[in-house]
Amino acid sequence: RPDMSRRGFSLTKTLSTRFFSTDEKKGDDSDDDDNATNANTPSFISSTRGPQVAAILEKYASKIHDDSFLKIVRQLEFWHTNTERDLSDEEFLALTERLAKIASWRENVDDVSIPEEEKLKIPKVRFGRTELQMPIITCGGMRIQETWIPDTVPLLKPNKSKVVKSASQDNLKDVILCCLKVGLNHFETARFYGSSEVQFVDALCNLIDEGKIKRSDFIFQTKIGLLSNTKTAEFAKFWANSWTNVSKLGYVDLFAFHCMSLNYQLDNVLSDDADDGGVYKFALDLQKEGKIRHIGFSTHGCAQNILRMIDSNKFSFVNLHKHYFGDYHAAGTSDLRGGQGNAECVRRALELDMGVFNISPFDKGGKLYRPSASVANAVGCELSPIAFAALHAWKVRGMHTVSVGLARSSDLDEVIEAARLYREDERARELVRAAEGRLEDLTVRKLGKEWCEKGLLNLPTFYDESTDGMAIGNMLWLYNCMASYGMIEFAKDRYNDYEKKSAAWSKSKSFEENLKSFDTVNPGRSFDESVDLTKALSNHYDPELAKAKLAEVHNWLTKDATLSEEEKVKLGWKQAYNLTTWEEFPGDDLCMSGVILRRMGIKSSGGNIEDAVKEAKVMRGIVRKSSLLSLED
Numbered sequence: 001r002p003d004m005s006r007r008g009f010s011l012t013k014t015l016s017t018r019f020f021s022t023d024e025k026k027g028d029d030s031d032d033d034d035n036a037t038n039a040n041t042p043s044f045i046s047s048t049r050g051p052q053v054a055a056i057l058e059k060y061a062s063k064i065h066d067d068s069f070l071k072i073v074r075q076l077e078f079w080h081t082n083t084e085r086d087l088s089d090e091e092f093l094a095l096t097e098r099l100a101k102i103a104s105w106r107e108n109v110d111d112v113s114i115p116e117e118e119k120l121k122i123p124k125v126r127f128g129r130t131e132l133q134m135p136i137i138t139c140g141g142m143r144i145q146e147t148w149i150p151d152t153v154p155l156l157k158p159n160k161s162k163v164v165k166s167a168s169q170d171n172l173k174d175v176i177l178c179c180l181k182v183g184l185n186h187f188e189t190a191r192f193y194g195s196s197e198v199q200f201v202d203a204l205c206n207l208i209d210e211g212k213i214k215r216s217d218f219i220f221q222t223k224i225g226l227l228s229n230t231k232t233a234e235f236a237k238f239w240a241n242s243w244t245n246v247s248k249l250g251y252v253d254l255f256a257f258h259c260m261s262l263n264y265q266l267d268n269v270l271s272d273d274a275d276d277g278g279v280y281k282f283a284l285d286l287q288k289e290g291k292i293r294h295i296g297f298s299t300h301g302c303a304q305n306i307l308r309m310i311d312s313n314k315f316s317f318v319n320l321h322k323h324y325f326g327d328y329h330a331a332g333t334s335d336l337r338g339g340q341g342n343a344e345c346v347r348r349a350l351e352l353d354m355g356v357f358n359i360s361p362f363d364k365g366g367k368l369y370r371p372s373a374s375v376a377n378a379v380g381c382e383l384s385p386i387a388f389a390a391l392h393a394w395k396v397r398g399m400h401t402v403s404v405g406l407a408r409s410s411d412l413d414e415v416i417e418a419a420r421l422y423r424e425d426e427r428a429r430e431l432v433r434a435a436e437g438r439l440e441d442l443t444v445r446k447l448g449k450e451w452c453e454k455g456l457l458n459l460p461t462f463y464d465e466s467t468d469g470m471a472i473g474n475m476l477w478l479y480n481c482m483a484s485y486g487m488i489e490f491a492k493d494r495y496n497d498y499e500k501k502s503a504a505w506s507k508s509k510s511f512e513e514n515l516k517s518f519d520t521v522n523p524g525r526s527f528d529e530s531v532d533l534t535k536a537l538s539n540h541y542d543p544e545l546a547k548a549k550l551a552e553v554h555n556w557l558t559k560d561a562t563l564s565e566e567e568k569v570k571l572g573w574k575q576a577y578n579l580t581t582w583e584e585f586p587g588d589d590l591c592m593s594g595v596i597l598r599r600m601g602i603k604s605s606g607g608n609i610e611d612a613v614k615e616a617k618v619m620r621g622i623v624r625k626s627s628l629l630s631l632e633d
């Protein structure tokens with residue numbers, strides 16, 4: 001990570017003045033042009049349409065963040081070289097104009113000449129029985145913190161005073177300010193998101209102390225999980241550690257039981273039989289004391305467990321996965337009401353007037369910031385896959401807010417596009433219907449109509465002993481993600497979690513003993529060909545086909561499987577583009593060994609912002625040179 005202080009400028013300056021200042025940028029023009037080489041020139045710039053495209057980009061250049069500029073270039077390069085759909089010059093120029101306008105949202109919110117009522121603001125909706133006015137976009141705090149290591153780990157725990165003075169904290173403050181400027185005022189974190197809770201509270205308290213905001217200006221959510229058979233006294237300790245961080249805010253607007261996925265957790269929270277009243281009563285007492293305002297839960301569980309929590313009617317809101325491309329760990333799990341996944345969970349929660357929060361639709365819903373070419377083509381060039389996913393959640397499912405794991409302020413670009421379209425109801429619905437139609441055609445073509453309709457139905461969860469702990473429905477969902485959408489990176493990440501569980505599964509232990517080894521975030525294990533699945537698949541419409549697909553998805557995704565770029569292209573699994581311009585500060589590797597090595601300085605950390613600045617500088621120079629050609633024409 002670059003030493004910002006030694007270089008003589010702060011990260012805040014890098015994130016604001018250097019990125020956006022027209023005066024400073026003018027002084028750098030000659031350097032940009034000197035760095036512009038043919039080797040770096042995108043093919044769309046070298047094409048006959050290049051000068052016109054460059055002229056559009058140059059028109060907006062001073063209004064666009066460096067990260068956003070790189071994202072635009074990457075998307076344009078995909079659409080220019082795309083072999084599945086050849087855009088006309090008119091379509092390509094319209095795409096360029098749309099992307100540039102979206103990325104220049106900062107000018108709108110910072111321009112003092114624009115009346116406040118005319119500035120871009122994220123719409124707000126009633127968040128169920130909480131009565132909170134919730135922005136339809138939430139700032140998720142899972143990818144922006146300094147480290148994944150929580151402050152309860154001896155020796156390795158982060159030093160709070162250092163964390164809040166780190167480069168990641170400056171980046172976090174920039175993100176929070178950008179969010180507040182556009183009316184995005186819901187900040188969601190968790191006790192076990194490493195240093196996230198500490199950093200969010202410090203940043204928000206600083207803004208209050210500086211007089212920039214009031215406590216009533218934002219909604220703060222944190223979550224605390226339950227380990228195996230957590231007793232009330234133990235949970236109280238977890239809360240005490242969290243309250244040490246968040247008490248400065250006065251209260252927590254939304255308190256959630258975190259990752260309520262496994263049977264024993266549900267039994268614990270929903271039980272009223274404990275001598276001390278149980279953990280739910282403990283939360284009620286916190287509510288009576290004014291420390292928390294509303295009680296809810298988040299989950300990575302199977303559909304029937306989520307419905308059990310919802311049907312208890314004890315909670316004011318729920319954080320769950322319901323995505324167009326599949327419902328994360330609930331995908332392929334029966335809701336016991338004739339369906340699979342979380343559609344019924346969302347419907348029932350809304351019926352009970354609960355606030356419904358969509359967890360991570362752009363990451364756990366298919367890594368849409370790195371979409372496959374198949375997905376990008378099916379969604380089309382009038383809408384990004386991210387904007388499509390958000391609009392589907394709002395307009396089709398009726399969910400109140402979607403969480404964006406913001407790692408940098410430019411991650412707002414695509415969801416701001418979606419928020420603008422949200423207000424244009426008929427236009428938004430038209431775009432979503434068209435994209436859904438193309439995606440459905442794609443899946444039927446790749447998987448067959450019968451499999452699309454029945455493939456994930458009537459499957460047991462890993463709780464059923466006939467599965468020997470295998471997440472059968474979820475693995476078949478990953479098959480669909482691969483075969484129809486080409487989501488290889490996304491599916492491999494998910495399957496890797498299952499393989500870790502298989503490595504820990506012991507044939508010498510009982511089924512129940514093995515189940516206890518599953519964590520609450522990614523329960524279930526990978527395919528095991530030695531297990532007879534006849535009973536497990538007895539209610540499936542085609543058991544033999546299901547077995548074959550389980551074996552095939554394992555061969556595709558097992559850690560030893562390797563595919564060349566040429567093979568991926570042949571299978572239709574090519575990535576369209578990557579909207580990640582620099583690695584987030586805590587890193588993308590969540591395994592404990594990787595986290596520890598980063599903490600010890602042995603493995604490099606994220607936050608390599610300067611590399612993106614340099615890349616953008618070169619790209620701006622290339623665009624500027626090409627735009628001059630359009631003036632000559």
